[in-house]
Amino acid sequence: MRVAVIGAGIVGVTTAYELAADGHEVTVFEHRGSVAAEGSFANAGVVSPGFVAPWAAPGMPAHILGQRFARHASVRVRPGLDTATIAWLWQSWRACRARTYQSNRLRMQRLAGFSRERLQRVTRELKLDYERNEGYLVLLRTPKDLALVQPTLTALGGSNSRFETLDPSQCRTVEPGLSPETELHAGVYLPDDEVGNCRQFASLLRAEAQRLGVRFRFHTQVQKLIEGRTPQLVHMYAPPEDSTVLGAAAESAPNEAQDTQPMALHPVTEGFDAVAVCAALGSTALLRPHGLKLPLQAVHGYSVTAPLRRHEGHPDLGPRSALMDHRYQVTISRLGARLRVAGGLEIGGSPTRHDPRALETLYKVLHDWFPGSARLSQAQTWKGSRPMLPDGPPVLGASGIDGVWLNLGHGACGWALACGSARLLADALAGRPAVIDIEGLGVERLGAEP
Ligand SMILES: Cc1cc2nc3c(=O)[nH]c(=O)nc-3n(C[C@H](O)[C@H](O)[C@H](O)COP(=O)(O)OP(=O)(O)OC[C@H]3O[C@@H](n4cnc5c(N)ncnc54)[C@H](O)[C@@H]3O)c2cc1C
Numbered sequence: 001m002r003v004a005v006i007g008a009g010i011v012g013v014t015t016a017y018e019l020a021a022d023g024h025e026v027t028v029f030e031h032r033g034s035v036a037a038e039g040s041f042a043n044a045g046v047v048s049p050g051f052v053a054p055w056a057a058p059g060m061p062a063h064i065l066g067q068r069f070a071r072h073a074s075v076r077v078r079p080g081l082d083t084a085t086i087a088w089l090w091q092s093w094r095a096c097r098a099r100t101y102q103s104n105r106l107r108m109q110r111l112a113g114f115s116r117e118r119l120q121r122v123t124r125e126l127k128l129d130y131e132r133n134e135g136y137l138v139l140l141r142t143p144k145d146l147a148l149v150q151p152t153l154t155a156l157g158g159s160n161s162r163f164e165t166l167d168p169s170q171c172r173t174v175e176p177g178l179s180p181e182t183e184l185h186a187g188v189y190l191p192d193d194e195v196g197n198c199r200q201f202a203s204l205l206r207a208e209a210q211r212l213g214v215r216f217r218f219h220t221q222v223q224k225l226i227e228g229r230t231p232q233l234v235h236m237y238a239p240p241e242d243s244t245v246l247g248a249a250a251e252s253a254p255n256e257a258q259d260t261q262p263m264a265l266h267p268v269t270e271g272f273d274a275v276a277v278c279a280a281l282g283s284t285a286l287l288r289p290h291g292l293k294l295p296l297q298a299v300h301g302y303s304v305t306a307p308l309r310r311h312e313g314h315p316d317l318g319p320r321s322a323l324m325d326h327r328y329q330v331t332i333s334r335l336g337a338r339l340r341v342a343g344g345l346e347i348g349g350s351p352t353r354h355d356p357r358a359l360e361t362l363y364k365v366l367h368d369w370f371p372g373s374a375r376l377s378q379a380q381t382w383k384g385s386r387p388m389l390p391d392g393p394p395v396l397g398a399s400g401i402d403g404v405w406l407n408l409g410h411g412a413c414g415w416a417l418a419c420g421s422a423r424l425l426a427d428a429l430a431g432r433p434a435v436i437d438i439e440g441l442g443v444e445r446l447g448a449e450p
Contacts, residue, residue, distance in 0.1 A: 001273040003429070004029060004233055006222045006286065010040040010415055012278035013202045013209065014422035015407050017122075019276070020212035022426050027272075028214060029235055031221040031282070036202035039280055040414065042303045042382040044331040044342035046322050047119060047416045048136045048193040049112035050161035051152065054104045054392025055299070055345065055412060056095035072361040074329035078348030085348055088297040091390035104392040107440045109159065111393070112413065114436045115420025116192075122419060126208050130201040131336040133321035136193035137166075137174055139369070140186045141327050149188065149326055156188075163190045175323060176316040182368040195322035195333045198415040222279070223267060225286050231275045231403030236267045274429055276405045280387035283408045290401045291450035292443070296409055298351060298385035302358050303342035304366070305335070305382070306374035318373040330365040339374050341366045345412075351385055386412050389446065396421055396441045397428045400450045405429055406443060 001024045005016045008030035020026045032038060067073035081089070095104065122128070140146045156163050164170075171187035172178050206216065217237070224234040277283050284296050308318040322333040330343035343365070344358040359381060366374070388411035389395065399406045407425045410417050424434055424441075 001025070001429075003027075004270075004272040004275045006233070006275065006277050007279035007282065008032075008035040008202075008206070008216060008218075009038055009278065009280055010036055010198050010202050010418045011280070011407055011410060011421060012276075013205050014418045015276050015278050015425055016214045017205050017209040017212070018422040018426040019429070020209050020214045022430055024429075026209070026214045028209075028216045029220045029222050029233065030216065030218050033218050033240070034203075035206045035216075036199040039384050039387060040198050040202060041384055042305055042340065042342075042380070043198050043384065043415055044303065044322070044340060045195045045198050045333050045335060045415060046136060046193070046324070046331055047116055047195070048190055048322075049109055049116050049416065050156045050159060050163060050190055050193070051136070051138070051324070052108045052112040052413045052416055053152070054095065054101060054108065055388065056092040056104070056391055057101050058096055058098050060096050061093050071357070072328055072364060073357075074343065074361075075345040076347070076355070076358070078346065081348045085297060088295050088390050089347070091295055095391035100391065103440060105155070107393045108413065108417070109155075110436050111420050111424075111438075111441065112416050113160070114423075115417050116194075118419035118423050122205070126204070128201060128204045128208075130196045130198075130204060132194055132196035133334050134191065134194050135174065135321040136190045136195065137171060137321070137323045138188040138190075139171065139178075139184060139323055139325050140188070141183050141325070142185050145326050146186050153188065161190060162192050163188055175320055177318050177320070177370055177373060179369055179371055181371075193322070195335070197335050222286060225275060225277075225290065225401070225404060226269070227290060227402040227404060229402060230271045230273060232269050232271045233275060234267050234269050237265060272403070274403050274405060276407055276425060276429070277399070278407045280408055280410075280414075281385060283387075283406070287399070287401070287404075290404075292399060292401060293448050294395070294409065294443075295390050295446065295448070297347070297388050297390070299388045299411070300344070300346040300349065300351060300383055300385050301342065301412075302344045302354070302362060303340050303382045303384070304359065304362050304379050305338055305340040306376050306379035307338050308334075308374055309372065318370050323369065325365045325369065328361055328365050330362060332366060332369060339366075339370070352383065354381060354383055387414070388412070391445075393441055393445070394421060395443050395446065396424055396438065397443070399443055
């Protein structure tokens with residue numbers, strides 16, 4: 001089949017790879033100039049199926065209200081929300097009911113367990129090296145933090161994720177660089193979880209996909225979807241203003257990047273046998289004209305990435321793998337010779353304007369656990385958007401629109417869920433039965449079908 005994939009974030013790249021591995025002829029359309037340039041750019045990189053859960057959890061509304069005036073809030077709701085965001089918050093609050101939360105959590109964890117297996121298999125088979133480290137340690141500062149994580153531990157006990165509850169000295173054996181100055185009551189250690197550079201993985205997998213014949217069309221915005229047995233896309237190549245390849249030259253220029261087809265500088269209509277929409281937040285505008293109204297919301301977050309200091313007297317400066325400070329919901333990850341600290345859930349507001357308070361929280365948590373471990377003068381800060389559905393799980397499979405398939409809305413766990421979601425979508429498109437229970441991952445869950 002000729003398949004178009006819209007979006008080259010981690011979800012689009014993994015989808016393109018799996019479809020090509022099944023023998024399809026795949027073209028990826030991406031409005032930015034490279035893979036993983038938006039929400040997948042500088043995330044925390046954690047793959048922890050046991051801690052994958054909907055953000056809409058019992059107690060979340062009270063937690064948000066309680067954090068309104070907190071200096072180091074993990075969730076911030078900006079004033080002046082638009083009506084779509086208010087409606088989304090309302091749907092989220094409804095999904096916080098214990099039973100709804102439990103079902104959504106199970107759906108996400110099934111997918112996450114399968115996804116980790118798939119990620120590890122692809123990594124092994126293709127020998128991908130993406131700054132991967134094994135093990136994830138959740139830090140609990142006080143007995144209260146341990147009590148808060150208890151429901152997760154009970155759920156973990158019933159799953160096949162290996163984990164141990166550690167005392168402070170055991171935590172320091174796992175992560176010898178942890179500062180002894182900061183209060184630490186306990187830790188939860190998941191040895192099979194991992195951390196890796198999502199963007200680097202996407203770049204490596206793009207190269208593998210290209211080897212299988214996938215064509216990437218960067219700087220190409222899909223403007224419209226036309227449904228049908230052979231759906232069509234209206235897309236437009238719009239290189240950045242400073243591009244040296246302009247006008248007619250673009251159409252005849254040699255394909256130096258070996259990934260971008262010479263394209264006309266006007267809208268082009270092209271037909272396919274199927275279209276996979278992996279455009280995260282860009283998906284709503286494409287699907288709405290077909291009567292599919294997906295309640296997708298950008299939930300912003302931040303990361304700071306900096307080179308680790310090298311110090312001969314202190315070989316353990318910085319983290320060995322990934323940690324999460326449960327109190328502040330901030331992760332600290334080791335990525336090769338750098339560390340990345342990430343966190344913050346910001347609803348509403350600008351996708352680009354940085355809130356200094358959110359960054360201050362990241363620096364505080366880093367300083368609490370690994371003081372002096374990074375060259376912060378060389379730090380790069382990033383604000384990204386999580387493409388979040390109100391209840392948690394992504395939407396996968398047929399859209400109800402002829403020829404159009406969906407793989408989107410992975411929220412805070414897109415990297416952890418991408419490889420599994422991609423394989424499930426490829427199986428669905430081929431008419432094969434799913435290899436795991438995918439109940440509740442279809443669009444009908446949201447009552448949003450066209
Ligand atoms: C601070 C932070 C930390 C995070 N940490 C983790 C973590 O530790 N583990 C984890 O699993 N997840 C994490 N996430 C979440 C994860 O990064 C996202 O879930 C994931 O990147 C979403 O991938 P995506 O491919 O769906 O979206 P994106 O990466 O945003 O890709 C969508 C792509 O579609 C393109 N596009 C949109 N519309 C169009 C169009 N019309 N035409 C052409 N192209 C289009 C966009 O340009 C974009 O490149 C984190 C997120 C943040 C913000």
